[in-house]
Each structure stands twice: as structure tokens, then as C-alpha cells.
Amino acid sequence: MKYVIGVDLGTSAVKILLMNQKGEVCQEVSKSYPLIQEKSGYSEQNPEEWVEKTIAGLAELVDQFEGNIEAIEGMSFSGQMHGLVLLDHDHQVLRNAILWNDTRTTKQCREIERVVGKEKLLEITKNPALEGFTLPKLLWVKEHEPEVFEKSAIFLLPKDYLRYRLTGLLHSEYSDAAGTLLLDVAGKKWSKDMCELLGINIELCPPLVASHEQTGTITNEIAEQTGLFKTVKVFAGGADNACGAIGSxxxxxxxxxxxxxxxxxxxxxxxxxxxxxxxxxxxxxxxxxxxxxxxxxxxxxxxxxxxxxxxxxxxxxxxxxxxxxxxxxxxxxxxxxxxxxxxxxxxxxxxxxxxxxxxxxxxxxxxxxxxxxxxxxxxxxxxxxxxxxxxxxxxxxxxxxxxxxxxxxxxxxxxxxxxxxxxxxxxxQGPGMGAAMLAAFGSGWFASLQECADAFLSITESYKPxxxxxxxxxxxxxxxxxxxxxxxxxxxxxxxxxx
The missing domain is CATH 3.30.420.40 (ATPase, nucleotide binding domain)
Incomplete structure (x- = not known):
């Protein structure tokens, strides 16, 4: 029997599922971490907490697993959307992550509307400027923490930062990037217009891949810390709602x-x-x-x-x-x-x-x-x-x-x-199931996500109006x-x- 892991990086905890080829959840581990709320409307987290708790959760899962560890073939991720993680040129975190439920950026939202125009904003990004999105957070840092912004070499979304720490490779993927207000959603590429209009260097935006694409394997260090084989394939994953949709x-x-x-x-x-x-x-x-x-x-x-x-x-x-x-x-x-x-x-x-x-x-x-x-x-x-x-x-x-x-x-x-x-x-199992399904599809178990859903999901009850x-x-x-x-x-x- 082969297995995959779905990692769901939530706002209050990371949830890790181990699933087999029948779509059965074999093990489940959850590790919580705190919010940092220094002022009214502020919501932050230390990205290192995500990494430490995920590694601890994976190690616990492996320790409890009674099968062949080498049979765990793949891993993918679901994660809270919109959060801003800023890295310097050495890929070190510059400040706490600003989360999706942080509401300090109303001024920046109005600035985006003024500079870009509401119609053009919808044309490119398909979404209005709301406080939860990533771009307003980036503009807030630019205005209020210019020394941090100047040192910034790249931004990542929460689950993308976690995946980077497990693989050493920097990527984002379309479903999470769509929640930044920097993506040309229909064109599936970072928008030069949005970046140029708002004074953002497009090189701050990470390389884009599809959710099911492989983004390396776990590093030797992570293999040692968790007990997983270093051959575990890592796939890009998706935003929590996108993975929730896949898992449903x-x-x-x-x-x-x-x-x-x-x-x-x-x-x-x-x-x-x-x-x-x-x-x-x-x-x-x-x-x-x-x-x-x-x-x-x-x-x-x-x-x-x-x-x-x-x-x-x-x-x-x-x-x-x-x-x-x-x-x-x-x-x-x-x-x-x-x-x-x-x-x-x-x-x-x-x-x-x-x-x-x-x-x-x-x-x-x-x-x-x-x-x-x-x-x-x-x-x-x-x-x-x-x-x-x-x-x-x-x-x-x-x-x-x-x-x-x-x-x-x-x-x-x-x-x-x-x-x-x-x-x-x-x-x-919601987003965690979707992440595991992306790993199963990426690992070649199924010819499509739909085929995976047909095998993994079934309806037990229905209610007619x-x-x-x-x-x-x-x-x-x-x-x-x-x-x-x-x-x-x-x-x-x-x-x-x-x-």
C-alpha cells in the first residue's frame, strides 16, 4: 500500500493527514500555534512556528506509523490565504507574517482603487481591493516599515513559505497567488501593470507553478528531523478554499x-x-x-x-x-x-x-x-x-x-x-483532503483529479427541498x-x- 500526506496550514493549527490509495485517512495529527495581536485590527504570526509545528507533527505521524515509511510517496499543502511573508536576499524572514484577518490596510485599499481604478482592478485581478488581500499589506509595509521593504527580495504566502522550508525551493501557485491582487487571474501570470502602477518590483513575486506540479523533494535535514525518506515528492498544493473544493x-x-x-x-x-x-x-x-x-x-x-x-x-x-x-x-x-x-x-x-x-x-x-x-x-x-x-x-x-x-x-x-x-x-476532511488528493494525483496514482475524487469521495446522505x-x-x-x-x-x- 502506498501513502501520501496532506498538510493543511490553518490560522490556528497545522493539520496533517496520512492517506492511503483507497482514500482512507490512516492517521491525523494537529499542532496549534498562537496569533500575535499587538493592536486592534492587527493579526500576525511567526512563520517559524508553522515550520516547527509541522516538523513536530510529521515526526509524530512517522513515529506512530506501523507500515513501511518508504511507502509514503508524496506530500502537498493547503494553506490560509493572503498572508504576507517577506524574505531578504538570504531568504531570511524579515518580520512576522501579516495574516488574512488583519484589517490595518483600509488606507492602502483606497490607494489601490485610486491609482489603478476599480474597473481596471477587476479586469486584471477579478477582485476588489479588500483589507484581507496581500497587496495592501505589502503597501502598508512599504509605507510604515520602509527599512523592511528595502531589504525585501521576495514575498511568499504562508503555505508557500512552509513548503520552501521543507524543500529549499521558492515557488507560489495560481490558486493562492490569485488572492494577492497582483495576479492576472485569467492570464495566470503576475501583472506587470499592477506592479508598475503601485511601485512594486515584479521580482518580489515568486515563480508560479500549477497546484499538482512537483516542487522538489524534502531536504536531507527535514528527512532526518521527521523520519521520512528524502525521496518524498513535494507538490505545490493550493489555497485552503481551492483545496477544500478539490476535497469536496x-x-x-x-x-x-x-x-x-x-x-x-x-x-x-x-x-x-x-x-x-x-x-x-x-x-x-x-x-x-x-x-x-x-x-x-x-x-x-x-x-x-x-x-x-x-x-x-x-x-x-x-x-x-x-x-x-x-x-x-x-x-x-x-x-x-x-x-x-x-x-x-x-x-x-x-x-x-x-x-x-x-x-x-x-x-x-x-x-x-x-x-x-x-x-x-x-x-x-x-x-x-x-x-x-x-x-x-x-x-x-x-x-x-x-x-x-x-x-x-x-x-x-x-x-x-x-x-x-x-x-x-x-x-x-476539507482542505487537508484536497492537499492529499493533489499529492496522489501528482504521484501518478490517478490520471486526473476527477478520477481521484471518484475513488476517494462518496455521498452518504442527500436532502431535497x-x-x-x-x-x-x-x-x-x-x-x-x-x-x-x-x-x-x-x-x-x-x-x-x-x-
């Missing part, structure tokens, strides 16, 4: 995924890079060769539910919290929730908007509030579904993964609100959309009272 079988036109974690994502496969969504959703290169994907984001999806539990029901677990929601009718007995706890991304890109419960009265019980929270999260995700449909996409089936796939009543709610068939996978509920939710969705318009000005005026 989103590999051809019309395939769509709903992932509910702390944030929520609706992601749909695109065969072409020349479509125009006017910046309403993200438009990135896929980890599947020549593919793309569009993606809408709800910033506080699962976080809305965990927030409600922590504040109002800390003493119980999530299963107990969700008990009885099936007995609450559609519309939560006249209670509506908008999940804007930390602002919103799709379709509003509004950092000032905040959450609301609308329609509360003395008759409401905790289960009404819980159902309202679930409905509100799902309504927010449906905004992305509707954008896709308005642009001509036919969506009739959605693969649901993450926290939203753990409760059958929430799955049925997704089917009713999205008006699609919802399917649940037998084994859900209830037509009566569909019609009720269509009316409620209109009310949900009205809440944003009705509370936008109120929330802006309340800004002065926030901590």
Missing part, C-alpha cells in the same frame, strides 16, 4: 460547495476566467488545472452560532443547543437574525454593519433564537447563491461541509433556503435583505459608542 469534488462546471466553519463560504466551479461578476463575489484560480472558482463569504457563519452559545447557553454543548429546532416552524415564530457580528463580506463588503435580532417578543424561547440564528446564517450564504444565479449559473446540487453538515435539520434548512439538493460526503418551505423562505429572504438596508445608517451612527 468541486471539479467541473456547475459543481457548488457550501462550507460552514467560523466563516462561511459558497464556492462554485468556473471553467472560464473571462466572466464578469462585477466584483460581487471573489474570482480565483482553482487548484484543478485551467479551472477557476467563484466564492461568496459570510464572515460570521459558524461564529454566530458559537457566539450565541457562549453568551446565552455556555453551560451546554452544541448538540443540546440544537435540540428542538425541528419543532420550531419556518421563520422561527416571527424572529429574524442577521449574522453581521464582525461586519459582512458578500454581498455588502461592509465593516461597520452589525448583527440584529428583529421581531423579538416575550413568547420566544431559546430554541426560537437558535433556529433564527441558523436561518440567518443560511440566508446570508444564499445571497451568494443568488448572485451566481443572477449571472446565469444553474445550481441544483450543493455539497455541504463543515459545521453546517453536522445537523440533519440544518442540512434540510439549507436545501429549503437554497432550493437545491444538499448532499453530505461520507468522509469530510420541501416546496412548501421553499416558498415561505423566499418571502422571508426578502425581509432578511431589507434588514441590511434598514439598519446600515443606524449602525454607522452607533460606531462612536463601540469599544
Amino acid at each position: 469534488g468541486i471539479l467541473s462546471e456547475g459543481n457548488t460547495m457550501c462550507s460552514i466553519g467560523t466563516s462561511g463560504v459558497v464556492l462554485s466551479y468556473e471553467a472560464r476566467g473571462d466572466q464578469d461578476f462585477a466584483g460581487k463575489v471573489h474570482y480565483f484560480n482553482h487548484g484543478e488545472a485551467d479551472g477557476f472558482y467563484t466564492m461568496g463569504v459570510t464572515l460570521a457563519a459558524g461564529y454566530s452560532l458559537s457566539w450565541f452559545k457562549d453568551v446565552f447557553a455556555e453551560e451546554i454543548d452544541f448538540d443540546t443547543l440544537l435540540e428542538g429546532i425541528e419543532d420550531v416552524p419556518v421563520g422561527a415564530n416571527g424572529l429574524l437574525f442577521t449574522p453581521y457580528l464582525v461586519g459582512e463580506r458578500t454581498p455588502h463588503a461592509d465593516s461597520a454593519i452589525r448583527a440584529s435580532f428583529i421581531g423579538m417578543d416575550a413568547s420566544h424561547e431559546r430554541k426560537d433564537f437558535v433556529r433564527a440564528v441558523l436561518e440567518g446564517i443560511t440566508f446570508s450564504l444564499n445571497e451568494s447563491i443568488e448572485i451566481f444565479r443572477e449571472n446565469g449559473k444553474n445550481i441544483d446540487t450543493v455539497v455541504s461541509i463543515g459545521g453546517g453538515a453536522k445537523n440533519e435539520h440544518w442540512l434540510q434548512m439549507q436545501a429549503d433556503i437554497f432550493n437545491v439538493k444538499i448532499v453530505k460526503l461520507a468522509s469530510e 420541501n416546496e412548501e418551505n421553499v416558498q415561505k423562505y423566499k418571502q422571508l429572504f426578502k425581509l432578511y435583505q431589507d434588514v441590511y438596508k434598514s439598519t446600515k445608517q443606524l449602525n454607522e451612527e452607533l460606531l462612536v459608542y463601540r469599544k
